[in-house]
Amino acid sequence: MAQPELSFTRRRFLKGSFIGVGFGVGIVASSTLCVRHFWSSGSKRPLLGLERLSQSEARTLLALFLTILGPSFQGDIKSLILFVDGFTKNLPNKSFWELRGAFFLMEHLVPLLQGHISRFSELGEIKQIEVLHSLENGQPLLRPLFKGLKELCYFAYYVSPASWSAIGYAGPQVTQNVAPVPDPYVRLIAPRVS
């Protein structure tokens, strides 16, 4: 009886870790709004404006952001969650379901495997860190799950201009939607006949 369950789980683990460097829809980053106090990691408050992720998934993501970005993070978590929610719109359905699978495993199964009865988002900060550490360093089968979720969080964070000054990165050198030199390519597009 247990065997099919195990193989299903393994497959979902491996596939569920397909996330990471992801799709972008525009992120409006604001460093002024700090929602850390507004949504504590255990909060059941509804998350506004989500189009694809469920509230439970958003809670997992919130907990992941807070743990992975670390205690000194002071930015706008709401916009990071909305960024992730937005980019899932560009994922093929299959990949989106795999991402959901990854959140599910992280929220429910991984803590259980490490002897915690609570969901990941409801563990205290220290336990969340411990869980992630053992996921990162433990069972090779589970490492891709950690790696994928970590990449997702850092991707959302480091594509945001709000993160750049702290790391000495000046950002793009061009103005959005403006070619810095004459564009020889536009004229190659065939005229459209109505």
Add this chain to the structure above:
Amino acid sequence: MIYTSDHFTKNETLKCDVCIVGSGAGGAYAAHALSSRGKSVILVESGSFHTLRDFSQREEAMFPKLFYEAGNRRTSDRKIRVLHGKGVGGSTLHNVNLCKRIPEELFALWNLKGLSFAQLEAHYQEVETLLGVKKIAENQVNRANTLFRAGTQKLGYKGAILSHNRTGCVGSGFCELGCSYDGKNNALKVLIPKIVGSGKGRVLADAKVTIFEMQGRRVVKARVSIRDPRLPPDSPPKCEITIEANAFVSCAGGIETPLLLQRSRIPDPFGLIGSKLFLHPGTAALGFFEEKVESWMGVPQSWECTEFLGFGARDANRVWLIGGSAHPAGAASILPGFGSAHRELMHQYPHIVPISPMVHDQSCGRVSQDGEHRVKIDYELNAKDQAQLGLGLFESAKILFAAGARQVLIPFVSPILVSSVDELMMHRERLNHCLGETDIVSVHPMGSVWMGNSPESSCLDVTGRYHHLDNLFVADMSVYPTSIGVPPQISTYAMGKLVGENVARMV
């Protein structure tokens, strides 16, 4: 002219002499070779057509536009990331422009009857002239590559300044996100305008060839689905175009070409298509310097170290060392750990110099389709290749220390952070087991539909024709019989030329 999804509203049939699938190095050159010889060509590209203003220098915007699966395609065990580009211009839109020929020594090992190295050299010469390939000028060698060079020379290792195809490059350092300054002499800049200007070439963007249809020993049609790139990937195609042609050339790249041939169920009596895939995988050692290096600024990858790169049967080592650079999200994904430890490393971002060892791999994988949007890449990096990467990591670290790095980080899951070569020696054996321990990336998947002398042991003859069909050709980085151990763009342009000229003689 160039047609995008906006131009197509209903199913229709188009006719031409030659239909070419994929507009990267191989496809664009084949299309140029054919259209300049008066053959009518339709060049079909599943990615979009981008003009200069589209290259926004933002990772979150450009990865989905320029890379399959937004740059997150991986081997089945998820241990190796496999990057493959899309868009009119293919992977030449985002590549780093360095040009390195296949060494004669390696070519000789392939023993291809009917294709001599002298013939290939003649193709190289013409291609390099057209693409303006030249050595990077001293004043364009950025600080990171200057340090890499200093370290290499201090150790007395073999190295050289590389040749690139760039004109008008302002050294912004954003090459891997596409060039807003039109500084790359790539397929988009050099070849597409010639194809369109010949009056013989049409380019279809947002157009994916789903299958070839056959009659007897000939391909007669390509079915093309047109998708609106603004809609989610699972949206139904807008319409279907059928292309009828006398010959078909697949230039969809080392991953997509075998998939297209498999989907089309073309005859493959020996089960060879996609059965041999080389990844030329690479990883990175990171040096921390006192000074601000800002390795993401300036022309990337202008210096190479070839001390450990051999191609002959008697060469002990097969690893090439090349500088690396990454924009913030890319850098964050390589660095180990999370929380405060990761944040501290990111604060060192301007001080980091990466060197990337890439192995001329003997490991060999397999590529097949997994559902409509995904690909299955089975590839196990064998112990010998891992040991070569281990050697590469060790030697990269030595070079970084010789160049003045105060510390070197090998970004393993359990990171190796050392302050001297002696200290690194204590971890030497661990470096030989990097698979699953650190980010391994393939930017040169190749060899999956290869040339050879017999239909039993290869897919293509030396003209690029598929052995079992009369009018199907391949001209992309699939065609190499082994890994080529160096970046493949210039060789693939040359293959596009060679195959394009062969097809022109036939139709």
